[in-house]
Amino acid sequence: MKRFYIEKAGEFVGKEVTIKGWLYNKRDSGKVKFLLLRDGTGIMQAVMVKGEVENGVFECFNSLTQESSLIVTGKVREDKRSPGGYELSIKGIEIVQLAQSYPITPKEHGVGFLMDYRHLWLRSKRQHAIMRIRAEIIQACQDYLNTNGFTLIDAPIFTPSACEGTTTLFGVDYFGKKAYLTQSGQLYNEAAAMAFGKVYCFGPAFRAEKAKTRRHLTEFWQVEPEMAYARLEETIEVCEELLLFILKRVLERRREELKRLERDISFLEGIRPPFPRISYDEALQILKERGIELEWGEDFGAPHETALSQKFDTPFFVHRYPAQCKAFYMKRDGEAPHLALCVDGLAPEGYGEIIGGGEREDDLETLKERLEEYNLPEEAFQWYLDLRRFGSVPHAGFGLGIERTVAWICGLSHVREAIPFPRMLDRIRP
Amino acid sequence: MKRFYIEKAGEFVGKEVTIKGWLYNKRDSGKVKFLLLRDGTGIMQAVMVKGEVENGVFECFNSLTQESSLIVTGKVREDKRSPGGYELSIKGIEIVQLAQSYPITPKEHGVGFLMDYRHLWLRSKRQHAIMRIRAEIIQACQDYLNTNGFTLIDAPIFTPSACEGTTTLFGVDYFGKKAYLTQSGQLYNEAAAMAFGKVYCFGPAFRAEKAKTRRHLTEFWQVEPEMAYARLEETIEVCEELLLFILKRVLERRREELKRLERDISFLEGIRPPFPRISYDEALQILKERGIELEWGEDFGAPHETALSQKFDTPFFVHRYPAQCKAFYMKRDGEAPHLALCVDGLAPEGYGEIIGGGEREDDLETLKERLEEYNLPEEAFQWYLDLRRFGSVPHAGFGLGIERTVAWICGLSHVREAIPFPRMLDRIRP
Numbered sequence: 048m049k050r051f052y053i054e055k056a057g058e059f060v061g062k063e064v065t066i067k068g069w070l071y072n073k074r075d076s077g078k079v080k081f082l083l084l085r086d087g088t089g090i091m092q093a094v095m096v097k098g099e100v101e102n103g104v105f106e107c108f109n110s111l112t113q114e115s116s117l118i119v120t121g122k123v124r125e126d127k128r129s130p131g132g133y134e135l136s137i138k139g140i141e142i143v144q145l146a147q148s149y150p151i152t153p154k155e156h157g158v159g160f161l162m163d164y165r166h167l168w169l170r171s172k173r174q175h176a177i178m179r180i181r182a183e184i185i186q187a188c189q190d191y192l193n194t195n196g197f198t199l200i201d202a203p204i205f206t207p208s209a210c211e212g213t214t215t216l217f218g219v220d221y222f223g224k225k226a227y228l229t230q231s232g233q234l235y236n237e238a239a240a241m242a243f244g245k246v247y248c249f250g251p252a253f254r255a256e257k258a259k260t261r262r263h264l265t266e267f268w269q270v271e272p273e274m275a276y277a278r279l280e281e282t283i284e285v286c287e288e289l290l291l292f293i294l295k296r297v298l299e300r301r302r303e304e305l306k307r308l309e310r311d312i313s314f315l316e317g318i319r320p321p322f323p324r325i326s327y328d329e330a331l332q333i334l335k336e337r338g339i340e341l342e343w344g345e346d347f348g349a350p351h352e353t354a355l356s357q358k359f360d361t362p363f364f365v366h367r368y369p370a371q372c373k374a375f376y377m378k379r380d381g382e383a384p385h386l387a388l389c390v391d392g393l394a395p396e397g398y399g400e401i402i403g404g405g406e407r408e409d410d411l412e413t414l415k416e417r418l419e420e421y422n423l424p425e426e427a428f429q430w431y432l433d434l435r436r437f438g439s440v441p442h443a444g445f446g447l448g449i450e451r452t453v454a455w456i457c458g459l460s461h462v463r464e465a466i467p468f469p470r471m472l473d474r475i476r477p
Numbered sequence: 478m479k480r481f482y483i484e485k486a487g488e489f490v491g492k493e494v495t496i497k498g499w500l501y502n503k504r505d506s507g508k509v510k511f512l513l514l515r516d517g518t519g520i521m522q523a524v525m526v527k528g529e530v531e532n533g534v535f536e537c538f539n540s541l542t543q544e545s546s547l548i549v550t551g552k553v554r555e556d557k558r559s560p561g562g563y564e565l566s567i568k569g570i571e572i573v574q575l576a577q578s579y580p581i582t583p584k585e586h587g588v589g590f591l592m593d594y595r596h597l598w599l600r601s602k603r604q605h606a607i608m609r610i611r612a613e614i615i616q617a618c619q620d621y622l623n624t625n626g627f628t629l630i631d632a633p634i635f636t637p638s639a640c641e642g643t644t645t646l647f648g649v650d651y652f653g654k655k656a657y658l659t660q661s662g663q664l665y666n667e668a669a670a671m672a673f674g675k676v677y678c679f680g681p682a683f684r685a686e687k688a689k690t691r692r693h694l695t696e697f698w699q700v701e702p703e704m705a706y707a708r709l710e711e712t713i714e715v716c717e718e719l720l721l722f723i724l725k726r727v728l729e730r731r732r733e734e735l736k737r738l739e740r741d742i743s744f745l746e747g748i749r750p751p752f753p754r755i756s757y758d759e760a761l762q763i764l765k766e767r768g769i770e771l772e773w774g775e776d777f778g779a780p781h782e783t784a785l786s787q788k789f790d791t792p793f794f795v796h797r798y799p800a801q802c803k804a805f806y807m808k809r810d811g812e813a814p815h816l817a818l819c820v821d822g823l824a825p826e827g828y829g830e831i832i833g834g835g836e837r838e839d840d841l842e843t844l845k846e847r848l849e850e851y852n853l854p855e856e857a858f859q860w861y862l863d864l865r866r867f868g869s870v871p872h873a874g875f876g877l878g879i880e881r882t883v884a885w886i887c888g889l890s891h892v893r894e895a896i897p898f899p900r901m902l903d904r905i906r907p
Contacts (some may be wrong), residue, residue, distance in 0.1 A: 052674070067706040069671070069868045087674025087705065088626070116868040127837035146867040166668035166860045167867060169630075175672060182629040189619060196482065196518070199612040200599075203898040204634075204681050207905050219647050219658070221695075222685070229651070235898060236594035238907075241499070241523055242605060244482070244517020251634050251680060255652070265651075266634055275517060276497040386727055398720065430596045430907035437576040437597060438499045438546040468633040468665060475637050477658055477668075 053089035059123045064101035066091065066135065069170070070146075073108070080108045082120060083138070084129075090172070092126075093119055093135035104140050113152075113172070116239045130212040149451045158463075159272040165468055166477050176296055176304035177464055180297055185249075187296040188270045188447070191289050192247045197272055200239035202232025202248040208427035217265075228253040231446060234376070234431050236273035236357045237407060240442055241434055247272040259472055261351060261461040262399065266448060273444030279388045279406050282443040283364050286392050286402050287322050289447065290362050294318060310458045314360075314396075323363040327386070329367050330355055345373040347391075352399030359395045366390040366405075375421040376414070377405040378441075390445070394455040401452050404445020411435035483519035486563040489553045496521065496549045496565065499600070500541050500576075512567070514549060519814075520602070522551055522556075523565035534570050544600070546573035546838075588868045588893075595898055596907050606734035607894055610727055611883045615679075617726040618700045618877070621719050627702055630669035632662025632678040638857035641694045645685045646693075658683035661876060663807070664861050666703035667837060670872055671864055677702040689902055690779060691891040692829065694880060703874030709818045709836050712873040713794050716822050716832050717752050719877065720792050724748060727886055740888045744790075744826075753793040757816070760785055760795050764811075765858040776802040777821075782829030789825045796820040796835075805851040806844070808836040820875070824885035831882050834875020841865035 051064035068086035075081070078097040083090055097105055111117070118141040126134040150164055151171065161168045168174055193199070205219065205226045217228040232248035239246040249270045256263045272285065294315060297305070305312050325333070330351075334341055337354050341347070346368065347355070355365070367386040370379050377387040392402025408414045414435055418425050425432070453465035463469040468477065481494035486493055498516035503893070505511070508527040513520055527535055541547070548571040556564040581601065589600045623629070635649065635656045647658040662678035669676040679700045686693045702715065724745060727735070735742050755763070760781075764771055776798065777785070785795070797816040800809050807817040822832025838844045840865050844865055848855050855862070883895035893899040898907065900904050 067870070068674075087628075087670075087672060090681040114868040116870045142867045149867055164860075164863075166665075168865060169669060169672040178630060178673070185629055186619070186623055188614070193616055197617055198517075198609060200608060200897045201681075201698060203900055204683075205900045205905055207907075217649050217651070219649055221647070221905060222687070222902060224905070235596075240517075240597060242517060242599040243608070244498075251631075251734060253634075268631060334687065385691070391742055430594075433594075434597060437579055439574045440497070441548045467630045467669060470633055470635045472652060475651060475654070477637075 053086050056123055056131065060125050061123065063120060063122050066119045066326045068117065070113060070117055071109050072113065073111060074325060078343060089131060091131055091133060091135055092129045093121060093137050094138040099445060101136055107140055107142065110145060112146045113149040114146040117141065118143060157286045162474060169467065170306055176307040177457050178467060180301045180306050180457055181465060183297050183301050184293055184453055184456065185449060187293045188289065191292040192272060197245045197247045198243045200243060200246045200248060200251060201352060202229065202235040204229050206367050217255050220265060230254055232271050233444065235445060236271055237434055237442060241276040241438065245274045257472060262349060262451060264462055264469055264471060268449040269446045272444040273442065275442045277443045278441060279366065279390060279443060280403055282445055283324060283390055286445055287320055291320060305341065308457050318361045322361050325363065325365055327365060327368045333358060344369045344371055349399065352393060356393045356395050357397050357400050362392055362394050364390050365390050375417040376407050378408045398455040401455060402445050402447050406441065406443040409435060409439045409441055410467050436466040483516050483521045486553055486752040487520060488693040490555050491553065493550060493552050498547065500543060500545045500547055502539060502543065519561060521561055521563060521565055522559045523551060523567050530567055537570055537572065540575060543579040544575045544576040546572060547571065587782060590716065592904060599897065607887050608897060609734050610731045610887055611895060613727050613731050613882055614723055614877060614886065617723045618719065619679065622702060622850055627675045627677045628673040630676045630678060631680060632659065632665040632674060634659050635723060645681050647685050653828040660684055662701050663688060663874065666701055666874060667864055667872060670703040670705040671868065675704045687902060692779060692881060694892055694899055694901060698879040699876045701874060701876040703872065706870050707794065707873045707874045709820060709873060712834055712875055713820055716875055717750055723855050736889050748791045752791050753789060755793065755795055757795060757798045763788060774799045774801050779829065782823060783827045786823045786825050786829050792822055792824050794820050794822050805847040805853060806837050808838045828885040831877060831885060832875050832877050834873065836871065836873040837868045839865060839871055
């Protein structure tokens with residue numbers, strides 16, 4: 048018989064099974080003892096009644112501590128009142144290890160304490176649900192891209208030069224030379240797109256953020272698609288499709304986890320395309336109406352994004368930012384050269400930016416001028432300029448931040464819970 | 478009509494289509510001009526005959542340089558003699574950009590030169606084929622694990638301490654403190670396995686290898702599954718299943734690419750389970766028969782692996798190495814405590830190790846003793862010891878190196894071609 052897992056309990060009704068797991072909680076009502084067991088896939092209530100199991104089994108109940116590892120056999124019964132809808136009638140209990148006094152108890156703990164015990168905290172219901180949704184979101188990204196003609200081409204992590212200044216880069220001693228950890232695979236993606244048409248990279252990126260905010264990690268994951276022969280509008284469409292694909296997948300497969308997080312599922316279900324597309328200028332106007340003044344040419348900060356994203360009930364796109372506040376590689380709008388052909392994708396409900404992208408400058412001479420304007424060393428970018436020398440084409444792409452997307456879909460107040468082992472200014476353990 | 482891509486040419490026979498791509502090569506036989514076009518998904522021959530296209534189109538042929546970006550319209554015809562089986566009868570050519578003199582020509586170039594132009598080299602047939610197989614192998618790993626109950630739990634890249642000594646670790650200045658780049662997510666996977674049962678991480682890992690060998694990169698990718706309540710034998714079975722799944726997938730979906738690499742496909746097709754399982758002691762005996770003496774207790778080096786892997790026609794497993802040459806966390810064999818319950822998976826044909834794994838020590842006191850024996854600071858491993866305090870269970874896992882697996886399946890002589898942008902002792906560009 049195949050191995051039993053709690054999440055598949057429905058396939059085993061009436062059968063005797065073995066759960067290899069841990070004691071999540073227990074409850075005693077005298078002649079009836081309740082064990083809440085978890086096996087990594089779910090939590091199931093197991094019950095034993097005095098006289099119906101061997102005395103030795105029944106008596107061991109008192110010794111069982113939270114998180115003790117147990118192998119429990121018994122029969123699966125359908126039980127509507129039970130959490131999950133199924134219950135186990137215990138026949139035998141094998142104690143693998145009695146756990147020492149578990150540091151995480153039902154009482155309230157501070158986040159600092161819980162983060163110190165992140166390696167254990169992941170076992171709790173809420174963190175378990177978040178991580179399963181995270182895994183589903185990542186898989187959705189991969190599935191969408193793999194089935195839509197994108198080839199995975201991993202960008203390097205070690206990079207010789209900084210593409211947007213070195214102030215937020217982590218330096219590494221690379222055999223006596225200086226190297227940096229990547230902030231984005233985009234430049235390499237552009238090379239790959241010229242070879243494979245549609246590509247993506249998926250991996251960790253690093254930002255030496257000195258600020259403590261609820262949206263920043265020093266180590267985060269992102270998926271970055273890039274397309275040859277693509278323009279801004281097409282890119283926004285792909286962003287929209289990808290977000291819809293992710294949402295649909297999570298709603299289909301991780302509904303139980305969303306419930307456990309008390310996420311407003313009907314809000315997520317109500318999200319329909321097309322998502323609004325507004326220009327930077329229109330966004331400024333919206334901010335003004337809300338009493339927030341921002342000088343034209345300034346990039347949005349967290350407060351502006353939050354204000355904007357409270358206005359919408361779906362993700363939305365802000366395009367055509369002032370070129371002056373954006374990176375050197377962004378292509379300018381032919382009809383309004385003070386604007387960049389870029390787009391940010393923002394999540395609603397105050398969450399703000401989860402996507403950034405746009406068209407890339409594809410003209411050799413223009414790109415050289417930009418490097419000079421931005422005080423970047425042309426030498427370090429010769430390989431990147433080569434892409435404009437040898438069959439340059441219009442191309443565009445974007446990056447989607449995994450933790451920010453997870454935080455929004457799960458309804459988290461801070462991205463630190465959206466990654467298994469968060470790294471921040473003051474946190475590199477465990 | 479949906480966008481045309483060369484790899485789907487068969488669906489468009491008799492239809493007029495547009496190829497957005499680049500000129501891979503051209504050939505002139507007077508009144509008939511041949512363009513080899515690539516669009517990232519494949520290469521297709523396009524033909525024009527004098528008098529059958531507008532003069533302007535026909536005459537532009539001479540100006541077209543290698544890797545010029547072109548938008549070509551025409552009708553798809555089936556043609557058995559044509560590479561790929563389909564041909565385009567050209568109607569129009571729009572030149573997007575005439576490429577400058579392309580540095581990579583059909584003549585032989587040295588690997589150093591080609592690596593300097595890695596951003597362009599990826600466009601060539603051979604590199605294109607390797608990268609598509611790489612992407613397929615990665616997707617196969619993810620699909621196998623996702624459909625077999627493993628949850629993706631990303632391990633951190635920044636780690637505060639070294640798990641197997643610091644000599645091959647890259648150090649990072651982490652806001653004034655010392656951090657290291659991960660060599661393996663295993664320790665974190667163990668924490669995750671206690672929360673999710675079966676988990677894996679997939680990401681880059683880093684090794685400051687000072688040696689130049691054909692099997693080492695400073696930055697490489699690996700997939701690392703970990704299972705709670707699992708033993709060595711079950712782990713070896715999962716390794717075998719995963720390798721078979723990968724092989725089947727590549728043979729199904731990337732046969733054209735294998736042909737392009739002139740890989741011996743019948744060899745790969747002939748691989749059948751079960752893969753041989755031999756002990757370290759048996760491996761020593763095989764080496765001895767081949768005239769290679771190795772003292773008991775020494776780990777295998779590249780020459781030993783190569784010699785062993787020439788003996789087998791399938792991947793094979795070597796288990797139960799001397800504990801003294803293995804890491805502190807490996808569980809010892811209860812029946813022979815001088816042996817570790819570990820396994821290496823080796824590819825045949827001289828390729829050697831692609832997998833390393835085994836059971837992890839799950840007893841608190843034993844693990845503390847090991848840390849002391851290995852001169853590792855207990856303080857840094859408190860969180861890891863916690864996994865043995867709070868519901869410890871037998872558990873095991875392994876890591877599969879992506880580049881080594883790609884190199885073997887593609888039949889490459891060096892792992893540097895198995896990754897888009899290789900990083901080595903003397904290579905961090907482009």
